[in-house]
Structures are given as structure tokens and as C-alpha cells.
Amino acid sequence: MEVFNITKKQARQFLLLKHGLLGEYKFEEKKGIQEFVEQVGCIQFDPIDTCGKNADLVLLSRIKNYKKTMLYELLYQERTLVDYFDKNLSIFSMSDWPYFLRRHHEYDYTTRYDKGIKLACDEIKNEIRLRGPLCSSDFSRDKHIIGTWGSKSSLARAVLEHLYFTGELAIHHKKGTIKYYDCIENCIPLKLLNKKDPNKELLDFQSWLVLRRIKSVGLLWNKASDAYLCISKLKTPVRTTIFNDLIKHNKIVEVNVEGCKEKLYCVKEDISLIHQIIASSLLKKRCEFIAPLDNLLWDRKLIKELFNFEYTWEIYTPEEKRKFGYYVLPILYGDEFIGRIEAIYTKKTKGLVVKNIWYEPSVKITKTHQTLITKQLKKLERMNREEIN
Template sequence: MEQIKLTNKQARHFILLKQGLMGNYKFIGEQGVCDYIKQAGCIQFDPIDVCGKNPELVLQSRVEGFSKDMLYKLLYTDRKLVDYFDKNMSIFSIEDWKYFSRQRAAYGRNVRSKDQIDAVIDEIKAIIKEKGFVSSKDVNFNKQVDWYWSPTTLSRAVLEALYFQGELIIHHKKGTIKHYFLANEHIPEEILNTHDPNITQEEYFQWGILRRIGAMGMLWNKPSDAWLGISGLKSANRNIAFEKLHKEGKISKILIDDISDEFYCLSEDKPLIEAVLNDGEFIGRTEFIAPLDNMLWDRKLIRKIFDFEYKWEIYTPVIQRKYGYYVLPVLSRDSFIGRIEVVNDRKSKQLIVKNLWFENTADSYNCLYEDIEDCIERFASLNNCKNIVLECKIER
């Protein structure tokens, strides 16, 4: 079997070009949002909004002209995208709905407090049909039932159960409040009723592995957070799937100088590999990267290839944090050069730059201050901030 040999620099360039984080922007406007998500399979959702929610931060670093309204429109007006479970809670193309029928069926079989939920499902569906869309506050079933995270109201449990099973989708969100409506009235029939193309569990595992490799650009056959959401995938299944995909020529093995591990890319990305092998220099960019960015789904891999260790410290006790609550990696050219903590103060409409940490001495990055300032200004624009407040020193 063919093996691709890359230097460390070439491996970085391949990943960054695949991600749309090097060279001129290849994802532009609304179509660019759809194109990137189609390439990545999904982007991970998280509701915490310090300087933008995670999917917004993923897209701002890749999509020229991106705004928060753009993603909202594609989700809740145009319905080209949908919120559902892939790698945890995610956003993906509505065209991929068919691939998740086994997850929806599993949720239906295993839902918690099933008897209490089943007793009122028809009544709640009738309420939704009458009102058009509802949140849990619009459905007055306040009895407490056992639920996944903690006891909750029957209203919320039923709506979430129907959402997990794919009978409801999100109509819109107001803050963190989800408003649901009936999937069969709003997803086109040719999408809603298409059978899952993955007939066997083995096909499903192969599809999931290809999807995750495409999301990161390059992956290894090791335990990884990148595999989250591929239901039932264990190391034995993963080994079999990798071997079959490689034998069938769907993935290509990559060896990187001075790294003993083997990596894999999609074979369809060979033209990008050729470009990296034939052209040693690409236009570099400076971008702030989301904490749950697709590129960071396997942080051990990033440490191995980019020599950068990143921990999202949001769940780390304050006294144990090395950096801060919501800190973003700073990518410049083909390296992670530091971390930045920026906060959107909505009351004052100010973007507060709380701190900037460089990986090496600040003098090493004198030529990048203008690029960093440009990123800060773009973040201010993304968050509709009128002013930028520097609580740390940014020198030239």
C-alpha cells in the first residue's frame, strides 16, 4: 500500500489548507458556511457565549464575511443546516439527516422516564400542531420526572425526548431557550423519509471514521475525542474499519518525519497533498481558534504535530487554571503562537481583551502585532462591539 511521507512543516500545511486556515479564504459568505460544514461533516455546538458561541468562532476563522446572523438564517430560515447530535450536539447539513436514523431509533428505545413521556406525547404533539412551535414554558406539564442530567419537568422531558427521536426539530432559539416544531411538517419528505445509506453497523463505522478524518484533515487510529458520537465504536471495530478503508483506497497512510505514529487522510485529498509536496510556501494567516474547533478535536495529535498543548479550562477550578475561563488559541502562519482571552461586554458594547499569552518571548512575534490587532477588530465586529478595551499590554 502507498505511503505518503511528509515533513512536519508539510503535515501542518496540509492540515491548515484542508481546514481553510492557510492561504486566501476559500470559504466565502453563506455558501462558504455550507461548504465548510459539508466538508467537515459537522461543527460542535456549545451554548456558552463569552465572545461568540463555538460554531460561530469556528466559522469566523474560515469564512470570509461571516456574521452570526448568517448562521442563524441558514439554521432557522433557510433550513439548510440543522441542530442535532453528531460529535455531541452539533450543526450539520440537513442533507445528512438520513445518516442518523439509527441514533434517533436508539433514543426512542432507551429514553428515560419512558412511561410518563409516552402518556402525554399525543397531547403535546396536538399542542405543537395548534401553536406551530413551543418551548417547555409553553407546555404546562410541571410534574418532575427523572432525566439525564437532573430531574426536570415533564414538559421539558417530552420535548427533548421527541427532539432526540427526530420527531421535533428546533424552530428557533431565544438565548438558550429552544422552541420546537414538528419535523414532518418542515423537513422535505425526500430528506425525512430517505433510508439510512449505511445498512450494516460496519458500514456505519466506516462512514463515521471517514467523516471524522474529513473533519480534522488527518487522524490516527487511536482512542480520540474525535470519535465521540460514533455510537458503539470500540477499538476492535475501529481497527477493522481502518484496515478495510485503507485496503479499499478510501484513506491514505501518512508518515511524518521524526514522528513514529501513522496518520491517515482521505484519499480524495491527494491533490492537496500534492500541492503541499510541490509548493513549500503558502500565504499565512493569523486567526483566533474556537475552543471546540474541529482542528482541536484530538489535542494529543495537535501536540504531536504542532507542538502545542491546549486545555479548555472552562471546567477547571479557578485556582487550578493556568490561563483563564474562555481562552482561544492564536494560530499564525503554520504555528500556534499563543492564547488570548477576549470578552464581549454586552452592556457597554465593548470587546475586552483581558490577556494575551505568547508561547515564546513576545519579541519573537513583533511582526505579528498588526495581524493580532486585525483579529481583535474582527472579533469586535463579530460581536457588534463599538469599542475595544485592552486590559493587557499589546506592543509592537
């Protein structure tokens, strides 16, 4: 088995080159969005929007000339991408749909809502067939249900979400944060709906997902990691079995990083990037703001190990216990994180307000840094000004 020995700097550059965050932009416009999503498997979707939603922020840092309408069109008009569960709520290529058939059945038995909602499923589906794509407010608001977490929800909303999770409905389009649902056959090509699950057993599905997550992050280790979230029943013995099998079949290769105790692994297809980094480290430095749920940050301990940068998304941290802020974006420059920034976009003024910037103690900020950060703020503001009709 081929084994690579690299420095931490080379490991950082490998990751950033793979993610299109170092050197010239390698992804451009809608074609680039599709290419990037296919490369990483999925990008996480989160509806919180203080200075841009997570998926938009991920793409803004990688896609040359990115606009929010590009992602919207790929999702709800061209339908080459789809939003569903992969690593939590995610966006992935439509062609991957058959791989997630197992998720529909898994959810059916672990629904967050009382089984009583199933009584209303046929009524909701018939109404959508009759009237077309609908949102929860298009139904009666008189009936409510209590979810697992004790939160009160309209029965219609609970049923729509249930049918979405079980793969009977899909998101047809959105108006702001409002989801309009339609029958699955109107949103997913029949040739994909008629395909069987490519993974016959649970272990096959787990193995496919582990490989997908290694590919998504770039480098991962065989130990507990948030990068493996939503892979059901992935206990340590199972994960080790999967890693051994992936190594045996030459799907992943070992990467030893100087000063790192744990062995890391990358997918075989990325070996060329390692050779590229070893041959030359002279790559154009870029300054980018990184999204809180960016694929690069899925394993925060790995980021601490390789970049010596600690990052916590403090959105769920009580205000009095926050070290930084509610929605803070790490600032990347070259192959280092030089700080973090908290910015808020207000639709009323159509402007971006910078609440604070925290620079790393070891970084000496220059005029170059300040100029590039200002440039990124303008880019972020332009993206937020764009409205989706």
C-alpha cells in the same frame, strides 16, 4: 497502496490549508459556510457564549465576511443546514439527515429521562400541531422531572428534548438560547424523511462515521481519540477492522510524518492538497483565533504531536486548578500556535474586554503579531455586536 512521507511542518500546512486557515480565504459568505460544513461533515454546537458561540467562532476564522445571521438563515430559514447529534450537538448538511436515522432509535432506548415522560409525548406533539412552534415555557411549569444526573427539569422541557433526540421534533428557530420546536415534517423535507437509512448495519454506520471524522479533522490515526466521540461501540478491534477496510477500498491513504511514531491517514480526496504542500510551502500567513471545539482541535494529542502546542478547554476545570482561563482561544499565526487569548464580550457596553493573552515561550512577539491580533479582536467584536432578530 500509495504512501506519503512528509515533515511535521508540511503536515501542519496540509491541515491548515484543508481547513481554510492558511493562505487566502477559500470560503466566503453563506455559500462558503455551506461548502465548509460539507467538507468537514459537521461543526460542533455549544450554547456557551462568552465571546461568541463555538460554531460562530469556527466559521469566523474561515469564512470571509462572516456574520452570525448567515448561519441562522441557513439553519432556520433556508434549512440547508440542521442542528442535531453527530459529534455531540452539531450542525451538518440537511442532505445528511437520513444517515442519522439510527441515532433516533439509539436514543429511544438510552434516554436520559425516566420512561414516564413518554406518557406526555402525544400531548406535547398535539399542542404543537395546534399552536405551531413552541418552547418549554409555553407549557405548564407545574410538573417537573429528575434527570439522570439528578438535575431538576420541567416535564415539558424534558419531553421536548426527548422528542428532539428521537427525531419527532426539530428546532424550528431560536430566540437567543431559547429553542422553539416544531413537528419534524415542518422542518425536514419529506423526500429526506421518507428515505431509508443508507447504512444497513451498525458496522456500516460506524465506518461511515470514522471516514467522516478523518475527513473532518484532515489527519487522524487508528487509536483512541476524542475525534471519534459519539460513535457507539467503537472498540479497538472494530476501529482496526474499519481502518483496514477503508485502506483496502482506497478511501484513505497512509501519511507518514517525520518524527511521528504513529501512522496517520487522510481521505483520498485530499491527496491533491498534500501534493500542493510538497510542491510549495509559500502560503500567505494568517492570524486567527481558534474555537475551543474547533474541528482542527478534536484530537489534542495530535495537535501536541504536530504543533508542539498543548491545549485544554478549562471551562469545566475548577477555577483554582486552571492554568489559563475559563474560555480561552488558541492564537494561530501561519502554521504555528503562538499563544492563547481570553476575551469577554459584554452586551451592555457592546465591547470586547481582553482579560489576558499568554504567548508561547518559544515565540518572539513582533509588531506584526500585535497588529494582526488587534485586527482579529476588532473582527471578533464586530461579529458579537451583530444581533439576530
